[in-house]
Amino acid sequence: MTKFTFADLFSGCGGLSLGLTLAGLKGRFAIERDEMAFRTFASNMLERKTARRFEWPRWLEQKAWDIEELLNLHLADFRALRGQIDILAGGPPCQGFSFAGRRNEDDPRNLLFKKYVEMVQALQPQAIVIENVPGMRVVHARRNVVDLQNPNRESQKLSFYDKLVESLSEAGYAVDAKLLDSSAYGVPQKRSRLIVIGVRKDLCEWLDGGISRVFRLLESARVGQLKELGLPEVVTAADALSDLEITGRTLRPTTDPECPKRYLEASYDGPATPYQELMNFGHEGPMDSMRLARHRDDVRERFGKILAECRRGVRMNDASRKTYNLKKHRIFPMAGDDPAPTVTTLPDDILHYSEPRILTVREYARLQSFPDWFHFKGKYTTGGKLRTKECPRYTQVGNAVPPLLARAIGKALQSMLAEVSAANDRFDRTSLSGEPALAVG
Structure with a gap:
């Protein structure tokens, strides 16, 4: 099977990257602004001499980076990587969405998903995956504020997830999302997270069922993972x-x-x-x-x-x-x-x-x-x-994203990209044989 590649934005200490590499994907680079978290990432994913090591671009310094500074300095370099990054992964900070703390619509960390979209536009990967808390899909309510000219205005507001889908659609991606509980994937923890997956629209036509195909593959990956790793349906x-x-x-x-x-x-x-x-x-x-x-x-x-x-x-x-x-x-x-x-x-x-x-x-x-x-x-x-x-x-x-959840996601994305590649190959062979590319009636 082709060795597909990924990059990880807002990587934290490396849970998502670790899971994707355990699924067989090859890491290229990861971006994290906190120095302690990046130290952990580098110690495990860059310095250990294993097959999990990243193929890091020479022009990108291996250090903690603020994504805005990074895009300002290296936007042209990222554009030069088009066609080399198959999957762009990431988990933008979720504190402003989380129900576990104070939900704050104006938390500046909420807007980091815009930087994620900028990186999508620069790299144009085949697929994207974002992990966040369920609250990303919930509209922030501004209490005690009423628009007298439009009393129903609150109901018309968009959640940050809605805004993300709009931005990614404009960038050329079909997007779907599901709430997943990590405990179904061999993780001994009840952890519900919103998993957002996008596929370039020009590739979706090769998938049976379009973007929804990815989550069917993810369920197959979940079942296969428990069997392969010898884990029960519930780990206590x-x-x-x-x-x-x-x-x-x-x-x-x-x-x-x-x-x-x-x-x-x-x-x-x-x-x-x-x-x-x-x-x-x-x-x-x-x-x-x-x-x-x-x-x-x-x-x-x-x-x-x-x-x-x-x-x-x-x-x-x-x-x-x-x-x-x-x-x-x-x-x-x-x-x-x-x-x-x-x-x-x-x-x-x-x-x-x-x-x-x-x-x-x-x-x-x-x-x-x-x-x-x-x-x-x-x-x-x-x-x-x-x-x-x-x-x-x-x-x-x-x-962190639980590595076993990330591993199953990586397996599903790998299967999806392989299906797209195989469908393209069949189309090319049919075209070269002189036979009609699309059968009629």
């Missing part, structure tokens, strides 16, 4: 994390060179479930990002009571939070026999299913389906005003 939190539990294991100072030795981590004895074996395959040396939170005794006691008394697998309600004197609005006591709730960028959103503590970065990564050999760089957390400027490890993992 305990399936993913039981080998990382600390009860009965030796605690020692962290082995992470970027972390103070006052933090502890647990020894690792090896995988115990098919999912853990899959994640641990290819890993060598000490486990990365195993640092345990330093909870006070009263905090551990409170967490223990929550695990003993509260319903698992659902967010704590107002009454429960008041009972335990909790000010946070989003706290999930995890259930071990179900997939985990959606991993966010805040480490104290989720409590371990059997131990009175929050999760480690490595446990976050397991729930996202990052393999154990994938190492994370930079600070573990940040706070205050820096939260909007930095992307520490918990944030990198929480923002």
